[in-house]
Amino acid sequence: MSRCSEEIRMLNDIGILDFVLTELTLFLDTHPQEQAAMEQFNHYARIRDNMTRDFSKMYYPLTKDLAQSTTEWRWGGAPLPWEGDC
């Protein structure tokens, strides 16, 4: 099951946003009153949530809470790490 480039691009972008949120978390851990950093964190956390929600609808759920469904259980739909071209 080859993975289309759009799927790979979205996964890459979600991964980068995870990295951005991790960096901001590390900064906020030592600067808990820094408003500007908190605003950036909230901004990118919202974007990441929307991206993972969209990805989960389009391809397969990335987290269990996004696997909710009334028609079909898709949690096992993701390709296994050793499958395909990744």
Next chain:
Amino acid sequence: MQDYFNYQSCQADRWPIAMAYVPWQHFDGLCEDFEKGYETGTIFPQLDKPFTGRRCTG
């Protein structure tokens, strides 16, 4: 990159010797390109200090 640490003005010579002091990081915004930040390992331009085998260049 604005340098927040001024050795003279902060009278570092009065601090106890043989201790390590790390200047406090101030929030100076994030890098423009997150993909590049991901590759360099930080989204904070102040922390992007590539090791070149000699003096730090950051």
